[in-house]
Amino acid sequence: MSDIANECFHECGVIALINRDPDDQDTGNLLPEYSVNMLYQLQHRGQLAAGLSFFNNALATKIKIFKNNGLVSSVFNSADKIPSSADMILGHTRYATSGVNQIDFVQPYEMRHPILSNWFSFAFNGNIANAPELKKMLMEQYGYSFIYDxxxxxxxxxxxxxxxxxxxxxxxxxxxxxxxxxxxGFSIVIMNAKGEFAATRDKHGIRPLTYAINSHMFGFSSETIALDSIGFGSIKDVQPGEIVSCINGEIHFYNHTEIPSKSLCLLELVYFSNAASSFDGVSVYCFRSNSGHIMAQKEDIEDKNNALVIPIPDSSKAAADSFAYTLGIPCMEGIIRNRYVGRTFINDSKDRKDTIDLKFKVLPEIVAGKDIYLIDDSIVRGSTLKGLIYKLRDAGAKSVHLRIMSPPIVAPCFYGINMPTVSELIAPNYSTYEGDKPVSTDTNAISKEFSVESLRYLTFDEMVQSAEKEMILCQGCTKGIYPTPSGTQNYKIAVDKFFKKKRPKT
Ligand code: SF4
Structure with missing residues (x-):
């Protein structure tokens, strides 16, 4: 988490709520409050902006959008700022890497049209890997123009x-x-001004989307926690490539796309998602806890009396607890994170150090003289992690052993996680390649770069074992094997650039 939380941005969370019976005013009155609650539950997926789109059939302006930059608590800080009732609501929490502070980039989006079925609003989570090709097609074949990039x-x-x-x-x-x-990799929720709703998820199920039904409402969310929080039971996953529609109080499922295979983003399980969520019946908390147990089985610690497990807060906590429990050594919070410092974009090392100092406090009372087993979920760029290891040493740690609950991140992501180049990652610099595929990574060399006594990663297979059931995960950033043609193509371009930079022609 140290690394990804500060250096990597996940693009967003979506929600939707539909009143099954427009004459049921009591449910209609609950929808606004419920939808804000759901956005709170997805705040971790995007802290830059938040928005809700309301459909109310009784009003002349059928669809109204309320959105702004800021946390959910600041955008929706007063109930009288939004309608008191609705027939349908879509919502979005945003994080992004382009157009950072522009209100025009905040979702949901709306396209108005005098024909109600063509007037629609939607919200979207993820990334379109073939966006340049689609833009070209829309401009050249259909004459569309674009305002934003x-x-x-x-x-x-x-x-x-x-x-x-x-x-x-x-x-x-x-x-x-x-x-x-x-x-x-994406999930989409859309509604029109006729009162119809539909949702879908990419054909490989890279980005999550879940739904639930009760006698009054249909609910959709990027994560189960948001549906759970407003009382839905029996929450299910929208299947990869499945389209779900809600019209006139009925729900329909359309599975008429060819589904090649599932490929859930492994970082959803390892880091991004709320530990209380689950995907495909796999609890995120249990997944992380199991990964700590599997990692612990690889250890042979000589002096257990002096060993201390420390999680990097917060997503490494479940793995660290389980790692420590399996080995019979203590687990303590030797690193305290300030949860009220917002994310910042940091470009130079001085700013980064300042931010690490602002966000993390290492407790000398806990770590001094100890052999620290530092648990993190992943290493992407590694700068924040290096800073934390330095702080542990500074606070008197006797030794630092780094344990990472995922394989080395050796390749970029084109499906919604902001790590688009190879050279910004630490592991490719220490990896050997067969063709364009990374086949092994020198962990000893990386441990030297981090100045730690030892470094271990969980392997991809061990990570899959953590799910305790058959689960197909995306192998893009850990093996350079992408589930879609554009991912494969984009990777070839990215790795070629990396090779050229790394091995300049003489
Ligand atoms: S490439 Fe990595 S970060 Fe991107 S979707 Fe696949 S597993 Fe997730």
Whole structure:
């Protein structure tokens, strides 16, 4: 977490709530409050901005959007700022790497049209890996123009085109068309001004989307925790490439896309998701706890009396507890994180050090003289982790043994995690390649760079074992094997650039 939380950004969380019976005013009155609660539960997926889109059939302006930069608590800090009732609501929490502070980039988006079925609002989580090709196609074949340089605008035009192409202006047809065009990892929720709703997830299930039904409402969310928090039971995953529609109080499932294979983003399990969420029936907390247990079985600690396990807060806590429990050694919070310091974009080392000092406090009373087993979920760039190891040494730690609950991150992500180049990652500099595929990583060399006594990573297979059931995970950033053609193509370009930089021609 030290690394990813500070240096890597996950693009967003989505929610939706639909009142099954528009005449049921009591449920309609609950929807606004519930939707804000759900956004709070997805705050960890995006802290830059938040937004809600309300559909109310009784009003002339059927769809109204309320959104702004800031945390959910500041955007929706007063109930009288939003409608007191709604028939349907979509929501979004945003983190992004482009157009950082522009309100125009905040979701949900809306495309107005005098025909109600063509007037729609949507929210989207993830990344479109073939965005440049789609933009070119939309401009050259259909004459679309673009104001911004972001995936969301491209997706908005693809959805509008899908609706126009549909004989009945159906949202299901629009999403079917979108799925046929998009390459990437994403989940989408969309509603029109006729009161119809639909949702889908990329064909490989890279980004998560879950749903639940009760007698009054349909609910959708990037993570189960948001549905759980407002009382939904029996929460299920939208299947990869599945389209779910909610019309006239009925829910329908369409599975007419060819589903090649599942490939859930492993970092959803390792770091990003709330520990209280679950995917495909796998509890995120148990996954992390199991990974700590598996890592512990590889240890042979001589002086257990002096050993101390320290998690990097917060996502490494479950693994650290389990690691310590399995080995019979204590686990303590030797690093305290200030949860009220917001994320900042940091470019130079002085700023980074300042931020580490601001965000983390190492307790000398706990770590001095100890052999520290420092547990982190992953290493991407490694700068923050280096700073923390330095602080541990400074606080008197006798030795530091780094244990990472995922394999080395050796390749970029094109599906919604901001690590688009190879050279910004630490592991490729110490990896050997067969062709463009990284086949091994010299962990001893990395341990020297981090100035630690030892370094161990969990292997990909060990990570899969942590799920305790068959689970197919994306291998893009850990093996350079991507589930989609654009991912594969983008990787070839990225690794080629890396090779050229690393091995300049003489
Ligand atoms: S490449 Fe890595 S970060 Fe990106 S979706 Fe796949 S597993 Fe997740």
């Amino acid at each position: 972001n995936d969301t605008e491209i997706l908005m035009h693809i959805l509008a085109l899908g609706i126009q192409k549909s004989a009945t202006y159906s949202l299901v047809d629009a999403l079917t068309f979108a799925l046929s065009q998009l390459d990437g």
